[in-house]
Amino acid sequence: MIQRNYKKEALTIHWKPDVCIHSANCVQGLPRVFNPKSTPWINQENATIDELIHTIKTCPSGALSYTLDEEVKIINSKLTMNIKISESGPILISDGCVIDYQGRTIEKEGMVALCRCGHSSNKPFCDGMHRKIGFDTKENPIKPED
Numbered sequence: 001m002i003q004r005n006y007k008k009e010a011l012t013i014h015w016k017p018d019v020c021i022h023s024a025n026c027v028q029g030l031p032r033v034f035n036p037k038s039t040p041w042i043n044q045e046n047a048t049i050d051e052l053i054h055t056i057k058t059c060p061s062g063a064l065s066y067t068l069d070e071e072v073k074i075i076n077s078k079l080t081m082n083i084k085i086s087e088s089g090p091i092l093i094s095d096g097c098v099i100d101y102q103g104r105t106i107e108k109e110g111m112v113a114l115c116r117c118g119h120s121s122n123k124p125f126c127d128g129m130h131r132k133i134g135f136d137t138k139e140n141p142i143k144p145e146d
Helices: 025-029 049-056 129-133
Strands: 004-008 011-015 064-068 083-085 091-093 097-101 104-108 112-114
Touching: 011 049, 025 049, 049 064, 097 112
Parallel strands: none
Antiparallel strands: 004 011, 011 064, 083 091, 091 112, 097 104
16 A cells, blocks of 8 residues: 655644545645645645644545654543444444454544445445445435434
């Protein structure tokens, strides 16, 4: 799998183009940094480290991630997870999660997008295939139990 790295001080941005579902969260969040019409398309010098981290965490596919040279992981005793079921798209989980999928455990940080259409080539994660196949939840919406 291809991975490109972009460094800014103690921060390294990792981009995996094969995983990207083109949600455009990065482009909309920091257009002065993430510009698909430029080469390279990431200009990390146009934002602060905090701005970069905040925007990277909105990436639903995990195509964008980061590491810090001297990363300190703080384990939060209060678990806060937001789950959004997008219309005709993936299940979006904020703030990371642990996924048990086909007998393996996958730990993800930041925003996670899980496939709902069943056609992703990157299961259990969304790869944007729902758009190509015309997946439409309006025909079969999720309804609360009676």
